Amino acid sequence: MAVSFSPLHFKPSFCFSASPLPKFSCSIRPAVILPGLGNNSGDYDKLRLILQKRYGVPSVVVKVSRIDWLRNAAGLLDPNYWRGTLRPRPVLDWYLNKTDEAIQEAKELAQGEALSLIGHSAGGWLARVYMEEFGISHISMLLTLGTPHLPPPKHLPGVIDQTRGLLNYVDKYCSKPGYNPELKYVCIAGRYIQGARLFSYSDANTIPAAASITNNQPAPELTIANTPTFRARFVGQGYKQVCGESEVWGDGVVPEVSAHLEGAINVSFDGVYHSPVGSDDELRPWVKVGEASFG
Template sequence: MKAVPQHPVVIIPGVLFWDSLYDIMKEALGGYLPEEKIAIVPVSLIDWIGFPPSPEKSTNRVMSALDRTIREIEQKFPGEPITLVAHSGGGSVAMVYLLEKPFQGERYHPGKHIKKLITLGTPFHTSEHYAKIKTDFIFSHLQADFFDRVSVVSVVSDKYHGNSEGSFVEKMCYQFYKNVLDDGNVAGDGIVPAKSCFLEGAVNVTIADAEHLPTPHTRWYGTKEGVEQWIQWL
């Protein structure tokens, strides 16, 4: 078993995904550090969509849940550095939170204990409308000294190549990738093109064999096999 830091970890679900889908990631990480030090932000589908629908406010709702979870972890393990592990669009929510700037009227001060953010298949470059609300905000406030305060590791898989003239899977990947970037003829994790996740100032890591969606019978980032490919950066 690979030795990893025994600090608390907070898992942030991706957009339109809910907390129980990440139990498998918590279990996999529990093979490396005590499970009582691993928390999943309690996020529901309604948090992402809103009721009545207000997806433009989803970041604020999820940041509120994230902040509560971090405060609970700080109380349980005072003084210990905390690592955030965020999947998909949860990674850009985490970045907005960590920037400590007013976002749609709300601002958080996570404090000095958040030392690292690991994103898994998080597109920082995107043309998708609601995702772009976050990424535009990030790039308007992100400064080089941010990475002196928080180490960021952006992990993405290049398992699937999009091809508009290829197989059924390649055509599907092409469409998904094209929804994120203008070009679908690139490699990615089946939903997000790899190059959309590259963030200047972060440690950008490309892994070979992980899928994006946290669905049964897939080797996504949160499975035992998926975690094994990025655990060294924890």
């Protein structure tokens, strides 16, 4: 199915924490790219090429295939999955080990210098888990693209934690921005579409208006200017599962509010959609966002 995207304006909005920003070296750091859920390494070839040719940033993509993600089904055997208290390990050890292999490869390119991590979607919070478990001595920046950092609110009707507790673990146990002044956090969110409630107040008002029409009265012209589209309602239900709210802006999958972290350098780009699994290069807007982040 073809998907069309609105043009990227590259007029980002920035949100900085009140604390002073740390100082960083201007030397070029090799980058390790962590794929998002369902993506494979090849989805990030163009981003890797742009970073190298245009900015001189060598990068290594964590070697992940689409079928690898089926390993997560092992979590179904863990009672914590059904309780909603699942932990990243051992279910996601396969991803963390592959990340470590990519980082060891990148460290050879770095020749003693620090590395940057670029996490797309779930790859962003998986990068945080990696840093918590494997250490951060060789990492100086984490850049996340459309990553749902915050867990969904508990005990909210109609909201089910899709991660079965994983994001609660990340939020509770993984270090926040500012914990280490030598580690820079940059969180990028997309503003592609605003969600809507499944049933809005305007919908209720249209029913009695239509019922009041009689055979002796001309039918009034009905306006749907303020009626949310089916797509906005559908997207809104997805947003609700992530942040508890449906009428918010986001990239079509992850709400803007969930993709930002307190204390990080938070940036929002207009017209950026959450890259669909298997999209071709023309329909992968995060490539351009990643490019802009290093430009």
